[in-house]
Amino acid sequence: MLIRLDPASGVALFDQLAGNIRASIVSGRVRPGERLPAARELAASLDVNVHTVLRAYQELRDEGLIELRRGRGAVVAHDPRDYSELTAAIDAVVAQARAHEVPPAALAALIREAYQ
Amino acid sequence: MTETTADVTARASSTRSRAITVGAIVPIVVTALAAVITASWIPELPSPVAVHWAGDTPDGYGNVWLFILMPLVICTLFALFVVAMSSRPTESGLLTANQKFVLVTSPWMAGLLSVGLGGTLWVQRGLDDAAEASGGAIWMLWGLLAGFAMAIPAWFLLPPSDRAVVTGEPPAAMDFAPTELVSWSRSAKVGRGARAVIASVFVMQFVLAFVLAANGEPAWTVLLVVVAVLLVLVAATFYWRVTVDRRGLTVRSALSWPKTTIPADEITDVAVVDVQPVAEFGGWGWRWGADGRTGVVLRTGEGIQVTRANGKRFVVTVDDASTGAAVLAGVRSGG
Structure with missing residues (x-):
């Protein structure tokens, strides 16, 4: 699982972190049942505060993507939820955005708008 | 020629x-x-x-x-x-x-x-x-x-032993912004071949202990102590986490020991290699190969190999080794 955070982007680090892990899970790059690094370990690895990692993990748990177990750390949820249609739809939307030269930030804003 | x-x-x-x-x-x-x-x-x-x-x-x-x-x-x-x-x-x-x-x-x-x-x-x-x-x-x-x-x-x-140095494939280094925070990690566990060997060793030990106990030989208690020590060693070297970040390459057992970190600035070369545990390292686990390489060798297949400034080479078998190697090459080049 590759995590890349940009402190200069203006998006909160925990949000970026949750986004990175979410993308890895939804795309299937990390499989159900796979163990994620312990929060303290990941925080040291990225050189961020441990609360940043914990907050990202809690967000993902609330979405049902990971399970947090005391002493066992974070595990990708076994729930066999199928995201393949969502992944395909996202690919299609991104392709459309590229064709119409809509930048990523604008596309994200459009999606957020559509949610409300 | x-x-x-x-x-x-x-x-x-x-x-x-x-x-x-x-x-x-x-x-x-x-x-x-x-x-x-x-x-x-x-x-x-x-x-x-x-x-x-x-x-x-x-x-x-x-x-x-x-x-x-x-x-x-x-x-x-x-x-x-x-x-x-x-x-x-x-x-x-x-x-x-x-x-x-x-x-x-x-x-x-x-x-x-x-x-x-x-x-x-x-x-x-x-x-x-x-x-x-x-x-x-x-x-x-x-x-x-x-x-x-x-x-x-x-x-x-037999033919002379192969002294060819395993060089592997160099990864395409990933580009990182200087302020970007980076971490790549995978969990890794012992492969099927090694699990079969471990299981058969334990079965043999238990059968032997049972036969000794049935014959009234007190040695069976010694054998159980040996089994207990082996169990601890197996537990410590069964599950691992391989991490690549700005600090370098870290390979750590799930029990936190054993563990090793190879600092990024000591690494002179990164490669993706194909590992044959028995042929190259004589088995599985924390190994020393006859060609001077050290390695955490858990299964046959892809792994990350790093060469240190002192010429020593270290190998770890891990899935998606090409991504890990690309990240390591990226942080090493000072991105």
Whole structure:
């Protein structure tokens, strides 16, 4: 699982972190049942505060993507939820955005708008 | 001098037939001959025969067929293992030093068991009672010498060991902004081959402990302690996490020990390599290869290899090694 955070982007680090892990899970790059690094370990690895990692993990748990177990750390949820249609739809939307030269930030804003 | 594919194929097939000769045919023929010879002594041997010696006098007795057949059975089983292990020569059609070492163990064992056990039967010919036997112990020494007399020529019959340095494929370094925070990690666990070996070792230990306990031998408690120590070692080296970040490459057992970190600024080269645990490292776990590499070798297949400034190389087998190597190359180049 590759995590890349940009402190200069203006998006909160925990949000970026949750986004990175979410993308890895939804795309299937990390499989159900796979163990994620312990929060303290990941925080040291990225050189961020441990609360940043914990907050990202809690967000993902609330979405049902990971399970947090005391002493066992974070595990990708076994729930066999199928995201393949969502992944395909996202690919299609991104392709459309590229064709119409809509930048990523604008596309994200459009999606957020559509949610409300 | 350029080498054609045909040259390599020819060399690989010669290597394979020499490996089968050394690892299987010679030991099986020698132990089979020994079985025929020792069986021909049966009319002259006492029954039961001495099978265990305390110094130069026997202190254990058993059926004569035990010693006639044991070398053949053990060496045949071992031959199957070593031939399977060396059936795939290296890219240049040779064998690794590890493969050669395991192969010559096969004729070594054939010499040791045939002469060692056969000799203790030889000294019992013509006796009415095996308890009168003497002079058996020295045959274990002759057996050892016979083992080396077979193993040393066998080493030279095999092709020279492959000293080619495993260089692997260099990854395409990932580009990172100087302020970007980066972490790549994967969990890794021991592969199927090693799990089968571990399981069979434990089954054998438990069967042995059970047999000893059933015979009233107090040694079974020692065996259980050995099993407990082995369990701890297996537990400590079963699950791992491989992490690549700005600090470098960290390989850490799920129990936090053992653990090693190779700092990014000490790394001079990163590559993706294909790892053959038994041939290159003689097994699984935290290993030292005959070619000087250290490694956390958990399964056959892809791994990340790093070379340090002092020339030492370290390998870890991990899924998606190409991404891990690309990240490591990226942070190393100061991105």
